[in-house]
Amino acid sequence: MTFSWRRRRSGRGGDGKSEVFKGINQDMELTIPTHFRCPISLDLMKDPVTLSTGITYDRESIEKWIDAGNITCPVTNQVLRNFDQIPNHSIRKMIQDWCVENKSCGVERIPTPRIPITPYEVTDIRSRIVAAARVGDARKCQELVGKIKDLAKESERNRRCIVGNGIGSALADSFESFARFSVDAHVNLLKEILAAFTWTFPLDEEGISKLKSAVSLRCMVWFLKSENDLSSRQNAICVLKELISADQACVDGLMGIQDIEETLFHTVKVPICPKATKASLVIIYNMIKSSKEKSGEIALKFIRMGLIHLILEILVDGDKSVCEKALGVMDSICSLEEGRENAYENALTVPLLVKKILRVSDTATEFSISSLCKLCLGENESALVEAMQLGAFQKLLVVLQIGSGERTKEKVTELLKLMNLCRDKVDCVDASMGFKYIKRSN
Structure with missing residues (x-):
């Protein structure tokens, strides 16, 4: 039995990546x-x-x-x-x-496929990497890391097999070992391992413990400061973000590194790529959150460096994912008194927060409302009035109608109550609008 198959003219339909046949005339039929x-x-x-x-x-x-x-x-x-x-x-x-x-x-010959790597082969390479690291054989280690890299490029199946058989923990062990000995002496090897980490996450517990050591963290920050090596800077910030996502305790280790605040701030201010910017914002968010639970010193450093102004610049034209993370940082900053003061001093703060409600995503809406709530509560009636003039009142009503999380509902309700008290001061709000649906505070 055979199938008759008529080939469409090349360039019409499909992405062309999975097609074997090319350049066949439209009227030609193959069996x-x-x-x-x-x-x-x-x-x-x-x-x-x-x-x-x-x-x-x-x-x-x-x-x-x-x-x-x-x-x-x-x-x-x-x-x-x-x-x-x-x-x-x-x-x-x-x-x-x-x-x-x-x-x-026009039929192209299918190339002979490479034999996929087996778990046994990955385990063998892993053992050899660990052995090379123990004796300080950087040349052998770099050769094996290069081999793993080439095998991973061959197919997605190879990559899954390599990651699934614990190569990440061996790379983490080698990274810490050679970084401890000398970063300058083994910069090329460490750079190769750092690049490999970008596709070997998630790591197992052993790998995480090696990467979150003071030696490994300092080495990654060292690469992050390398102005002339954008690729390594991007890899370093992305690995740090994955590391923090896997173990929040890594935040404490980062906070102990000298000038880490300036380094992260510079990474956002002078962007490498959108992926690196998002990773930087995630790290900054976690550091500010952790700082608030302690002395708040690092959070204040970010504020005094001008992080709020930087966040607002991102919110002007950032994409969905970047805006979500930037709004998360803004919300975290607004938890501090000095942060709120600096935020309100910038004329763009309230307009941008109101604009992002219902415009980006549910997450962005929640962060925007939370930030507005922190800015408007207390004696800052001017922020409340400004938000009402910009249409926040109507947007908050819509948020209540379409549904949201319980915490967000509570904040929306609180804001609406405050706006109700100020409605006579704003021409754009209909004073006859009822508030019967808002729960009374006990």
Whole structure:
């Protein structure tokens, strides 16, 4: 049995990345043998593998099937005795020959696939990396890190296998060992390991413990300060963000590093890329939050450096994700008296906070309302009146109607009560509007 298949003209439809056939005329029809097609995707197989049931599939398709939790053969419905995938070299060679025969029709020959890495091979490389680090063999260690990097580039399957078999903890151990010895002497190796961390998260507990050590943190901050190496700066800030997300205790370690506030502030002020800016804001948010629970000294440093002005600049034209994180930092700053004073001194603060309500995302709305609540509560009636003049009253009513979290509802209700008291001072608010739905405070 064969399938007749009519090729659309190149450049129409699809992204072109997964297509094997190119340059075939619109009216040309090819007949593809059924046994060359994957039973799951019905596409021409690029890497045919055979299961224990004897049925051949394209490796990518059957891996997705198994990764989804299925334990049966899609064609026979038999329970698989094992999940071994044996390369079917005969079928692959036949497919390649068929491609060559149809070269004149624009069919490209499918390249011979590389054999995927196995967990055993990853474990072996991991052990060798650890051994090289213990004896201080930087050359051997860099060679192995390069090998891991090349294998990961070959396929997504390789990358998952490498990450899933604990290569991250071995890299973390090596990073700490060579950073402890000398950053300057091993800068290239440390740079390679740092780049590898960007795709090996999440790390296991052992890897996290190595990376959050004072030695490792100082080394990453050292790279973050490297003005002429944007790639390493980006990698360093992204790894620090992942590290903090995995273990909040890392914040304390960062806060103990000299000039960390200035370094992070500079990373936001002179952006490397959107990803690095977002990572920096996440770290700053966590540091301010942790600082408030203690002396508040670091939070005040950020405020006095002009972080509020920087955040407002980001809010003017930042994308959704950046705005969410910037608003989170603003909300954290507004928890401090000096932060509120500095925020209100900037003419853009209240207008931007009101503007972001219902404009970006639910998260951004919650942060905006929380910040406004902190600015307007107390004796700062001018901030409340300004917010009302900018349409905050109407927006807050909509927030109540469409629903939000309990804490946000409480803040909205409190703001509306305060606005009710000031409604006679603002022309844009209808004084006849009722407030019967607002719960009375006990």
